[in-house]
Amino acid sequence: MASGAGKAAQPAGQGSTVNGTAAEFPSIEQDTELYDYHMHSKMCKKIAQLTKVIYSLNMKNEEQEATLQALSYAHHEELHRVLMESCHEGEGSVLRIRLLELQECLDEQQRVGAQAQADFECYRLQAEEREREAETELRKEFEEKLRAAEEALQDARVQMSVSQEESLRLCKELESMGQHVQALDAKCEEMQKAAQLEERQRREEQRRKEEEERRREEERRIEEREDTERVRALLDQLNALRQDRERAEEDKRRALKEESELWEHKLHDVNEEMENMRRKMEGEWREERRKWEEREEEEKKGMHSALRERVKRAEADVESHLEKLDESQRNTVKLQERIQNLEEELELHRKRVSEAEGVVKRAEDELVVAKERLLLQEDELQSRAEELLNRGGCEVCVCTEVDELRSQVSRLQSRNRELELQSSGRNNDHARQIRQHAEALSSLRSEMVRAQTEELRRIQKHADDERDKLQKEIQREREALQKEKDQFEKELSRVRREREEEREQQRR
Known part of the structure; x- marks a missing residue:
C-alpha cells in the first residue's frame, strides 16, 4: 500500500500581509469518528463472517474426510463381501459385465474430478493474478494521487511565500512613503526659511531706503544752508511739502509694517496649521499602521495556528488510515495464509482420495482376479452339471441347486446396482464439495479485494477533499489579500x- 506523511505549514516572515482566518472544520473530525466507528463495525462483521466461513470449511473438510474414510471402508468391505460371495456363486459373465460398467463409471468420475481440479487450479491462478494486478494498479493510482496532493501543497506554500514577499514589498513602499513625507517636511522647512530670508531682505531694503532718504535730507539741508537766501521764499512751501x-x-x-505683520501672522498660522496637520497625519498614519500590523499579526497567528491544527489533524488521519491499512494487510496476509492452509488441506484430501481410488483400483484388480476364478468355478460347475446330467440322477437336486445359484446371481446383481448408486452418489458429493470449497475461496478472495478497493477509494476521496479545501482556502486568502492591497493603494x-x-494651497 502507498504511504504518505503530512508536512507542517511554514511560518510566514515578518511584515507579511495575509488577510482572513483559516476556517475550522469540526465536521471533518465528526466524519472521521463516524467513519472509524462504521469501519470498525464493518471490519468486525467481516472478520466474524470470515471466521464462520473458515469454521464451516473446516467442518466440511472434516466431514468430507470422515465420509471419504467411511465410504472407502464400506466400499472395501463391500468388495470383500462381493468377492467372498462370488467365490460361491455362478453367473460370472453378468457380474463381469457389471464390474466393467462400474470400472468405466469410476474412470469417468476420475476424469471429471481431474477436470474439476484443473479448472479450480486455473481459476485460483487467474484470481491471484487479477488480485495482484488490481492491488498494483490501486497502489500506483494512490501513489500518483498522493504525489499530486503533495505537489499542490508545495505550490500553495510557494504562493504563500510569494504573498509574503508582496507584503514585504508593501512594507518597503510604506517606508519609502515615510521618507517622502520627511522630504516634504524638509521642503516645507526650506520654504519657511526662504520666506524668512525674503522678509529680512525686504527689511534691509526698507532700511536702505530710509538711510538714503536721511542722506538726501541731509544733502538738502546742506543745500538749504548754502542757498538760504535763494530758497527762503520757498521755505514755507518746502516745509509744507516736507511735512x-x-x-x-x-x-x-x-x-x-501692518502688511508685514499681517503676512507674518498668516505665515505663522499656515506653519502652525501645516505642523498640526503633519502631526495629525503622522499620528493617524502611525495609529493606522499599528492597528494594521496588530490585525495582520493576529490574522497571521490565527491562520498559522489553524493551518497547523489542520495539518496535524490531516497527519493524524493519514497515520490512522495507514495503521488501518497495515492492519488490513496483516489480516489479508493471515487470510491468505489460512487460504493456503485450506488449499494444502484440500490437496491432502485429494491425495487421500487418490489413495482411496488406488485402493479401489487394487480392489477392482483383485475383483477381476476373483471374476476369473468365478469363471473357472463356473466352468467347473457347468462341467459338473453336465456330468450330473449325463449320469441322469438327482435331477431334482440339480434343479434346486441351479435355482439357488440363479437367486444368488440376482442378489449379487441387486447388490452391484446398490454399489453403483452409492459410488455415483459419493462421486457427486465429492465433486459438489470441491465446487463449494472453490466457490467459498473465490468469494473470500473477491470480498478481500473489494474491501481493499473500497478502503483505497475512500482514502483517495478523503485526500482529494482535503486538497480541494486547502486550494479553496488559499484562493479565499489570496482574494482577501488582493482586496486589502487595493484598499491600501486607494488609501x-x-x-x-x-x-x-495642501501643496497647491501653499503655492497659492
Missing part, C-alpha cells in the same frame, strides 16, 4: 491627493 512727504512716508511705513492615493492639494 506732507513725511506723513506719506509714515503712512507708508505704517502700512508696510495611499488618497493621502497623495491630499498632499497635492
Whole structure:
C-alpha cells in the first residue's frame, strides 16, 4: 500500500500581509469518528463472517474426510463381501459385465474430478493474478494521487511565500512613503526659511531706503544752508511739502509694517496649521499602521495556528488510515495464509482420495482376479452339471441347486446396482464439495479485494477533499489579500491627493 506523511505549514516572515482566518472544520473530525466507528463495525462483521466461513470449511473438510474414510471402508468391505460371495456363486459373465460398467463409471468420475481440479487450479491462478494486478494498479493510482496532493501543497506554500514577499514589498513602499513625507517636511522647512530670508531682505531694503532718504535730507539741508537766501521764499512751501512727504512716508511705513505683520501672522498660522496637520497625519498614519500590523499579526497567528491544527489533524488521519491499512494487510496476509492452509488441506484430501481410488483400483484388480476364478468355478460347475446330467440322477437336486445359484446371481446383481448408486452418489458429493470449497475461496478472495478497493477509494476521496479545501482556502486568502492591497493603494492615493492639494494651497 502507498504511504504518505503530512508536512507542517511554514511560518510566514515578518511584515507579511495575509488577510482572513483559516476556517475550522469540526465536521471533518465528526466524519472521521463516524467513519472509524462504521469501519470498525464493518471490519468486525467481516472478520466474524470470515471466521464462520473458515469454521464451516473446516467442518466440511472434516466431514468430507470422515465420509471419504467411511465410504472407502464400506466400499472395501463391500468388495470383500462381493468377492467372498462370488467365490460361491455362478453367473460370472453378468457380474463381469457389471464390474466393467462400474470400472468405466469410476474412470469417468476420475476424469471429471481431474477436470474439476484443473479448472479450480486455473481459476485460483487467474484470481491471484487479477488480485495482484488490481492491488498494483490501486497502489500506483494512490501513489500518483498522493504525489499530486503533495505537489499542490508545495505550490500553495510557494504562493504563500510569494504573498509574503508582496507584503514585504508593501512594507518597503510604506517606508519609502515615510521618507517622502520627511522630504516634504524638509521642503516645507526650506520654504519657511526662504520666506524668512525674503522678509529680512525686504527689511534691509526698507532700511536702505530710509538711510538714503536721511542722506538726501541731509544733502538738502546742506543745500538749504548754502542757498538760504535763494530758497527762503520757498521755505514755507518746502516745509509744507516736507511735512506732507513725511506723513506719506509714515503712512507708508505704517502700512508696510501692518502688511508685514499681517503676512507674518498668516505665515505663522499656515506653519502652525501645516505642523498640526503633519502631526495629525503622522499620528493617524502611525495609529493606522499599528492597528494594521496588530490585525495582520493576529490574522497571521490565527491562520498559522489553524493551518497547523489542520495539518496535524490531516497527519493524524493519514497515520490512522495507514495503521488501518497495515492492519488490513496483516489480516489479508493471515487470510491468505489460512487460504493456503485450506488449499494444502484440500490437496491432502485429494491425495487421500487418490489413495482411496488406488485402493479401489487394487480392489477392482483383485475383483477381476476373483471374476476369473468365478469363471473357472463356473466352468467347473457347468462341467459338473453336465456330468450330473449325463449320469441322469438327482435331477431334482440339480434343479434346486441351479435355482439357488440363479437367486444368488440376482442378489449379487441387486447388490452391484446398490454399489453403483452409492459410488455415483459419493462421486457427486465429492465433486459438489470441491465446487463449494472453490466457490467459498473465490468469494473470500473477491470480498478481500473489494474491501481493499473500497478502503483505497475512500482514502483517495478523503485526500482529494482535503486538497480541494486547502486550494479553496488559499484562493479565499489570496482574494482577501488582493482586496486589502487595493484598499491600501486607494488609501495611499488618497493621502497623495491630499498632499497635492495642501501643496497647491501653499503655492497659492
